[in-house]
Amino acid sequence: MTPRKPSLKDELDPRSRILDHAESLFSTKGIDAVTLKDIALPLGMTHAALYYHFPGGKEELFVLVMERNIRRHGSGLDAALRSQPGSLRGRLRAAAAWLVNQPPMDLIRMAENDLKALDPASARKLSVLIYELILQRLTREFSEAIEAGTIGPCDPGLMAGGLFGMVESLHSVPVAMVRKTRIEMANELIDVILKGIDYREGGQ
Amino acid sequence: MTPRKPSLKDELDPRSRILDHAESLFSTKGIDAVTLKDIALPLGMTHAALYYHFPGGKEELFVLVMERNIRRHGSGLDAALRSQPGSLRGRLRAAAAWLVNQPPMDLIRMAENDLKALDPASARKLSVLIYELILQRLTREFSEAIEAGTIGPCDPGLMAGGLFGMVESLHSVPVAMVRKTRIEMANELIDVILKGIDYREGGQ
DNA sequence: GTCTATATAAAGATAGAC
DNA sequence: GTCTATCTTTATATAGAC
Numbered sequence: 001m002t003p004r005k006p007s008l009k010d011e012l013d014p015r016s017r018i019l020d021h022a023e024s025l026f027s028t029k030g031i032d033a034v035t036l037k038d039i040a041l042p043l044g045m046t047h048a049a050l051y052y053h054f055p056g057g058k059e060e061l062f063v064l065v066m067e068r069n070i071r072r073h074g075s076g077l078d079a080a081l082r083s084q085p086g087s088l089r090g091r092l093r094a095a096a097a098w099l100v101n102q103p104p105m106d107l108i109r110m111a112e113n114d115l116k117a118l119d120p121a122s123a124r125k126l127s128v129l130i131y132e133l134i135l136q137r138l139t140r141e142f143s144e145a146i147e148a149g150t151i152g153p154c155d156p157g158l159m160a161g162g163l164f165g166m167v168e169s170l171h172s173v174p175v176a177m178v179r180k181t182r183i184e185m186a187n188e189l190i191d192v193i194l195k196g197i198d199y200r201e202g203g204q
Numbered sequence: 205m206t207p208r209k210p211s212l213k214d215e216l217d218p219r220s221r222i223l224d225h226a227e228s229l230f231s232t233k234g235i236d237a238v239t240l241k242d243i244a245l246p247l248g249m250t251h252a253a254l255y256y257h258f259p260g261g262k263e264e265l266f267v268l269v270m271e272r273n274i275r276r277h278g279s280g281l282d283a284a285l286r287s288q289p290g291s292l293r294g295r296l297r298a299a300a301a302w303l304v305n306q307p308p309m310d311l312i313r314m315a316e317n318d319l320k321a322l323d324p325a326s327a328r329k330l331s332v333l334i335y336e337l338i339l340q341r342l343t344r345e346f347s348e349a350i351e352a353g354t355i356g357p358c359d360p361g362l363m364a365g366g367l368f369g370m371v372e373s374l375h376s377v378p379v380a381m382v383r384k385t386r387i388e389m390a391n392e393l394i395d396v397i398l399k400g401i402d403y404r405e406g407g408q
Numbered sequence: 409g410t411c412t413a414t415a416t417a418a419a420g421a422t423a424g425a426c
Numbered sequence: 427g428t429c430t431a432t433c434t435t436t437a438t439a440t441a442g443a444c
Contacts, residue, residue, distance in 0.1 A: 014409075014410095028316045028317075029316060030237070030313070032234075032236045032237040033234070033236040033317045033321075035437065035438090036438070036439090037437085045409085045411085046410070046411065047437090048412080048439085048440085049410050049411075051438095051440075052409055053409085057438065057439065058437090058438070058439095104312045106312040106313055107373065108308045108310040108312070108313070108372065108373065108375055108376045109234070109310055110376070111375070111378075112232045112308065112310070112375075113232075113233045113234065154392075154396065158392055161374075162370045162396075164373070165369055165370050165373020166366045166369050166370040168312065169312065169368070172311035172314070172315040172369075174315075178361070178362075180359075185366075188358075189362065189366045192397055193396055193397070193400055194400070195400040196395070196396035197399075197400075198399075239418080239419065239420085240420070241419085250428070250430080251419090251421090252421085252428075252430080252431095253427065253428045253429075255420095255421070256427055256428070257427085261420065262421090
């Protein structure tokens with residue numbers, strides 16, 4: 001019998017467990033605010049064990065983890081957008097719901113700090129991934145809507161970036177302080193933007 | 205003769221020079237990514253000298269500096285809004301121009317990392333300042349516009365927060381990558397939002 | 409695959425000279 | 427007001443035992 005592939009909630013292999021936990025830490029706090037002990041100890045191992053799986057140490061782990069994080073964001077975003085073929089509003093709402101339920105993706109922190117701490121090749125790789133898997137994917141929705149005539153003329157890349165920044169910034173509002181969920185807030189903001197670019201259901 | 209107050213580009217007193225430089229570092233990179241040497245050495249002093257001016261060390265310096273930073277953001281924002289009594293669009297554009305020309309204010313990083321590293325009283329103080337001097341000030345513009353009938357019904361706090369997050373996120377787009385300035389981008393986004401909440405110049 | 413032990417470097421912080 | 431020197435702690439990283 002093969003060494004039983006881990007079922008649903010079973011223990012994953014150590015490498016995956018490390019990546020999972022490191023992702024939740026690195027992606028929300030950035031490279032400088034997380035230590036190798038922060039990653040290792042909650043997993044029941046010492047920080048030295050991390051070097052067996054990731055000989056490149058902290059930087060290798062960070063790059064791997066953030067690449068994973070961006071790809072996961074990207075595929076979740078893509079899946080959300082595809083899940084609502086009906087209307088642009090539905091697609092954007094699904095996308096926002098996905099983003100809002102993920103750990104925040106803090107592009108300011110990435111640009112101002114994390115990427116500057118990496119070797120330039122890795123930094124550029126991560127930048128390109130963010131651009132291609134996240135921003136470009138969102139941009140496409142606006143571009144296609146313009147072509148289809150469901151929204152008026154606008155800068156699709158700017159709308160995508162603005163919407164993304166807006167939605168991500170909701171992560172910083174303490175939900176206890178407002179009487180709305182983040183998803184409700186995101187939906188209201190989306191409605192304002194869509195109205196602002198002359199969205200009309202069903203095109204032309 | 206009094207010890208000559210520093211004229212325009214003259215050297216400021218050490219304490220102010222430290223606060224100025226620390227502000228530019230702490231506000232863009234956060235508490236963990238800045239060391240006391242990063243602050244002291246470019247000012248031509250050693251990190252030990254900082255303890256003469258700020259006996260509380262790094263945390264005291266960070267709190268003082270960020271309080272200053274938030275107040276500066278707040279008064280610049282207020283001045284910008286007051287400078288354009290004519291129209292809501294003009295006021296929001298002036299506000300955005302101010303924000304975009306300041307170092308980024310990364311609320312996600314603050315909430316997820318910096319504030320958690322401070323003693324709770326200081327953390328709450330900074331949170332309250334952000335809320336009262338930045339978000340509430342912007343919110344007022346929307347509230348008053350609703351009352352005046354220049355925009356339609358909407359959640360003014362949400363609009364303020366959304367606009368702020370949107371504008372701040374422009375700091376993370378590499379200007380070399382687009383053919384627009386950050387101010388132009390901010391203005392386009394403002395126009396979309398205003399249209400989305402039924403802005404009509406001159407009210408009612 | 410993970411540990412203990414250790415090396416090395418860097419950080420925050422304090423004491424005391426100047 | 428600022429320095430040098432030192433202390434303490436913490437971080438990354440490596441070596442070698444198990």
